[in-house]
Amino acid sequence: xxxxxxxxxxxxxxxxxxxxxxxxxxxxxxxxxxxxxxxxxxxxxxxxxxxxxxxxxxxxxxxxxxxxxxxxxxxxxxxxxxxxxxxxxxxxxxxxxxxxxxxxxxxxxxxxxxxxxxxxxxxxxxxxxxxxxxxxxxxxxxxxxxxxxxxxxxxxxxxxxxxxxxxxxxxxxxxxxxxxxxxxxxxxxxxxxxxxxxxxxxxxxxxxxxxxxxxxxxxxxxxxxxxxxxxxxxxxxxxxxxxxxxxxxxxxxxxxxxxxxxxxxxxxxxxxxxxxxxxxxxxxxxxxxxxxxxx
Amino acid sequence: xxxxxxxxxxxxxxxxxxxxxxxxxxxxxxxxxxxxxxxxxxxxxxxxxxxxxxxxxxxxxxxxxxxxxxxxxxxxxxxxxxxxxxxxxxxxxxxxxxxxxxxxxxxxxxxxxxxxxxxxxxxxxxxxxxxxxxxxxxxxxxxxxxxxxxxxxxxxxxxxxxxxxxxxxxxxxxxxxxxxxxxxxxxxxxxxxxxxxxxxxxxxxxxxxxxxxxxxxxxxxxxxxxxxxxxxxxxxxxxxxxxxxxxxxxxxxxxxxxxxxxxxxxxxxxxxxxxxxxxxxxxxxxxxxxxxxxx
Numbered sequence: 044x045x046x047x048x049x050x051x052x053x054x055x056x057x058x059x060x061x062x063x064x065x066x067x068x069x070x071x072x073x074x075x076x077x078x079x080x081x082x083x084x085x086x087x088x089x090x091x092x093x094x095x096x097x098x099x100x101x102x103x104x105x106x107x108x109x110x111x112x113x114x115x116x117x118x119x120x121x122x123x124x125x126x127x128x129x130x131x132x133x134x135x136x137x138x139x140x141x142x143x144x145x146x147x148x149x150x151x152x153x154x155x156x157x158x159x160x161x162x163x164x165x166x167x168x169x170x171x172x173x174x175x176x177x178x179x180x181x182x183x184x185x186x187x188x189x190x191x192x193x194x195x196x197x198x199x200x201x202x203x204x205x206x207x208x209x210x211x212x213x214x215x216x217x218x219x220x221x222x223x224x225x226x227x228x229x230x231x232x233x234x235x236x237x238x239x240x241x242x243x244x245x246x247x248x249x250x251x252x253x254x255x256x257x258x259x260x261x262x263x264x265x266x267x268x269x270x271x272x273x274x275x276x277x278x279x280x281x282x283x284x285x286x287x288x289x290x291x292x293x294x295x296x297x298x299x300x301x302x303x304x305x306x307x308x309x310x311x312x313x314x315x316x317x318x319x320x321x322x323x324x325x326x327x328x329x330x331x332x333x334x335x336x337x338x
Numbered sequence: 339x340x341x342x343x344x345x346x347x348x349x350x351x352x353x354x355x356x357x358x359x360x361x362x363x364x365x366x367x368x369x370x371x372x373x374x375x376x377x378x379x380x381x382x383x384x385x386x387x388x389x390x391x392x393x394x395x396x397x398x399x400x401x402x403x404x405x406x407x408x409x410x411x412x413x414x415x416x417x418x419x420x421x422x423x424x425x426x427x428x429x430x431x432x433x434x435x436x437x438x439x440x441x442x443x444x445x446x447x448x449x450x451x452x453x454x455x456x457x458x459x460x461x462x463x464x465x466x467x468x469x470x471x472x473x474x475x476x477x478x479x480x481x482x483x484x485x486x487x488x489x490x491x492x493x494x495x496x497x498x499x500x501x502x503x504x505x506x507x508x509x510x511x512x513x514x515x516x517x518x519x520x521x522x523x524x525x526x527x528x529x530x531x532x533x534x535x536x537x538x539x540x541x542x543x544x545x546x547x548x549x550x551x552x553x554x555x556x557x558x559x560x561x562x563x564x565x566x567x568x569x570x571x572x573x574x575x576x577x578x579x580x581x582x583x584x585x586x587x588x589x590x591x592x593x594x595x596x597x598x599x600x601x602x603x604x605x606x607x608x609x610x611x612x613x614x615x616x617x618x619x620x621x622x623x624x625x626x627x628x629x630x631x632x633x
Binding site: 144167168172177179180181183201203204205206207209210213214216217218220221222224225227228229231232233234235236238239240241242245246248249250251252253254255256257258259260262288291292294295296297298299300301302304308330333334 | 439462463467472474475476478496498499500501502504505508509511512513515516517519520522523524526527528529530531533534535536537540541543544545546547548549550551552553554555557583586587589590591592593594595596597599603625628629
């Protein structure tokens with residue numbers, strides 16, 4: 044395509060709005076729609092055209108981007124709300140939501156039957172990454188489609204093709220598994236430091252720059268030391284991600300014992316300890332709680 | 339003390355030799371001793387004086403540094419080989435070996451009774467960090483002693499006091515627990531990527547720079563993708579570290595379920611799967627093996 048595309052952008056929430064702004068700033072023509080209309084309207088001042096329905100947004104677009112809450116919401120937009128029916132032949136549908144890999148593969152198959160192209164391209168980096176255009180974008184789909192869409196995707200972050208349809212979503216789950224387990228690792232280290240008579244804040248500081256260094260030790264380690272459980276990333280979403288990790292593992296026929304343990308422990312944090320809306324670093328509270336109960 | 343100290347340096351192996359060179363380069367007077375004499379002799383060209391025994395090295399020193407294989411070796415040097423007896427009153431004994439926190443506390447108590455000062459100051463960063471003088475140095479002991487020794491320690495790396503006697507060793511165990519568990523996390527993510535149909539090398543690349551970023555994803559992730567199990571850090575040492583983590587946890591009366599699982603799995607890698615001398619990233623092989631066996 045030419046460098047400047049006509050883009051339908053469906054879902055302008057916390058992540059979608061700054062991502063759409065990056066596309067506008069890069070000179071693309073962006074038509075936005077959001078279930079809560081005011082959130083789409085807010086982008087008019089940035090140069091977006093606001094559509095009254097998903098179908099209206101999609102009509103005439105080269106690229107359709109969705110970023111919504113889950114696979115059911117994507118499926119609803121595509122089929123029940125007419126986005127697929129309204130699309131011009133050969134359009135590329137890029138779903139940047141975090142959904143199950145199996146759903147992403149199903150959607151790609153159905154889009155293919157309708158003469159459309161699909162890319163699953165979930166992101167990591169949060170709203171700061173969305174605003175700065177530095178998201179990690181994990182793309183699954185046909186290599187030619189991803190290359191075609193690359194100028195658009197690169198306005199939002201760093202794009203890596205990780206495999207065929209569904210592989211982008213699988214990569215996001217790999218990311219989330221590492222995040223959860225590393226929070227568990229940092230929790231155990233700082234808990235041992237505290238209970239063994241060292242200063243946890245000083246231990247965190249001392250071991251940074253060595254092999255234990257991680258974004259989690261840096262950011263979530265600081266939260267744990269400060270006992271600051273305000274989200275951030277709520278534990279209930281971490282539990283959903285781990286459920287999806289285990290579903291993907293089951294589908295691939297593999298056992299992941301650390302992910303399995305973390306799923307059980309986030310389940311306890313969310314359902315037994317009232318931690319659903321606490322930041323996922325609050326896994327530390329589960330570690331404290333299990334050390335109060337006789338086992 | 340003045341900026342330039344007289345230092346006895348006992349144990350000039352892979353780590354000790356470059357550390358002693360940093361001290362010499364900083365202008366300190368360094369007397370070296372090593373069990374295998376040739377390794378000490380090699381430092382004569384850098385300006386070290388070579389002693390024939392630990393006691394000879396220690397006589398007249400302001401500071402005695404040891405970095406040897408384990409707590410038994412440190413205890414042997416201090417007491418059976420006469421280092422403590424030869425020391426001048428008020429000398430500071432800095433053990434930079436990785437040993438159990440309880441042994442470090444015992445040694446500190448015995449040194450105190452002999453009128454000497456003790457610091458436990460294990461390091462992280464490997465031979466590259468030792469050569470560059472950028473080791474992470476986790477120091478336990480009296481704050482005044484650590485401040486007194488700081489100019490000497492800072493010639494070798496970044497010094498953080500993490501608590502009283504034994505806390506430095508505890509911090510090292512915290513570091514090692516995070517390393518082992520994070521290797522487990524990266525292994526599960528890359529295994530899921532591979533078995534789920536994505537490209538593990540691309541997934542590793544895609545998720546770097548996000549919340550999953552760590553030194554382990556960078557270095558050991560690359561080893562796993564390349565199936566390069568040459569050490570590095572042998573799995574048998576990782577198992578020893580995890581045994582010490584669990585011993586310290588038990589002593590502190592705490593349960594660390596991720597460390598416990600990793601200890602069992604490194605035990606299987608070392609004792610059932612023949613991986614003792616493979617790099618600790620070979621935990622990936624344990625994950626593969628458990629996925630071949632019916633559970």
